[in-house]
Amino acid sequence: MTPTQISVWTQTELHNITTLVARLKREDLVSTKRSDIDKRSIDVCLTDKGRMILEQTMPIAQEVIDNIMLSINTTKALKLSKMLEVIRDNTVCIQQQWANLGL
Numbered sequence: 315m316t317p318t319q320i321s322v323w324t325q326t327e328l329h330n331i332t333t334l335v336a337r338l339k340r341e342d343l344v345s346t347k348r349s350d351i352d353k354r355s356i357d358v359c360l361t362d363k364g365r366m367i368l369e370q371t372m373p374i375a376q377e378v379i380d381n382i383m384l385s386i387n388t389t390k391a392l393k394l395s396k397m398l399e400v401i402r403d404n405t406v407c408i409q410q411q412w413a414n415l416g417l
Contacts, residue, residue, distance in 0.1 A: 316355045325405055343367065 321328045338344040343364035
């Protein structure tokens with residue numbers, strides 16, 4: 315993924331992603347390389363160390379999410395998911411409008 319794609323996916327400002335990627339590179343958790351498709355952009359990839367840490371932490375993250383979701387049945391979870399999707403889409407739309415205005 316490119317930093318821009320990560321920014322959109324996480325709803326995070328690009329400069330924050332740039333700072334995060336630099337820090338993760340220093341920790342040898344990600345690497346960057348010029349995109350094969352667009353030489354103007356870079357791709358961010360997990361290193362072996364980053365992949366190992368991801369594999370170790372995913373079960374913990376999943377347990378936390380499962381505990382949070384215990385009291386939410388499937389119907390409520392689907393409604394919540396749809397509402398969050400609308401909020402995310404609206405946020406992207408607003409961010410694009412702000413960008414067009416130079417904000």
